[in-house]
Amino acid sequence: MRANHVTAAIVLRNRPYGESDKIVSFLTDKFGKLTGIAKGALRSRRRFVNSLEPFSLVNLRFQDPPHSNLAFIIAADLVNSYRHLQTSLERIAYASYVIEITDGLVPEREENQAVFDHLQAGLKYLEEGQPSLRFLTSFELKLLRLVGYQPILEACKKCRLDHFRSSHVQWRFSPINGGCFAKTVRACTRKPFRSARLP
Numbered sequence: 001m002r003a004n005h006v007t008a009a010i011v012l013r014n015r016p017y018g019e020s021d022k023i024v025s026f027l028t029d030k031f032g033k034l035t036g037i038a039k040g041a042l043r044s045r046r047r048f049v050n051s052l053e054p055f056s057l058v059n060l061r062f063q064d065p066p067h068s069n070l071a072f073i074i075a076a077d078l079v080n081s082y083r084h085l086q087t088s089l090e091r092i093a094y095a096s097y098v099i100e101i102t103d104g105l106v107p108e109r110e111e112n113q114a115v116f117d118h119l120q121a122g123l124k125y126l127e128e129g130q131p132s133l134r135f136l137t138s139f140e141l142k143l144l145r146l147v148g149y150q151p152i153l154e155a156c157k158k159c160r161l162d163h164f165r166s167s168h169v170q171w172r173f174s175p176i177n178g179g180c181f182a183k184t185v186r187a188c189t190r191k192p193f194r195s196a197r198l199p
Contacts (some may be wrong), residue, residue: 002063010102018114029116033106036071051078085127094131105147152179
């Protein structure tokens, strides 16, 4: 008999599958990002009632069938639907964005409870606080750090010149290289760690 797994999870997205089923992606606190099939979710009035909608926090119970990448969703008990979040188009837009970038940066089945906690805290803030670009920037930067993609902002990525101790030097950010660079050639006196082409 296959073991049942239980974990807290946030619904990232869902789509219909066939006439009565749904394919649902979750971010879990114990198993990372997980995609599964919820049998009868489109037609059932008792199973999965309002618990498979994006943003929902659920207690997820699932099995891992052999020879399949899709988990079998047994139950998803609703814990928090973030109902107030969904009363504002602006809040929905912000929440959809944080869900989308989290989904895009987190690989399947790679456990990272810190990312789960960060997304949960972000959704809670959007429900209770005021959406803003400052919130989005903060959310993005912390998410990048948690998944290992945080850009280097405190020093020149080429020569490691300290940004804060070199106020007379002009700086530019290179998205391609993931960090800041001293704009003047004279400022970068050390041998670079690797060649970098400024955009």
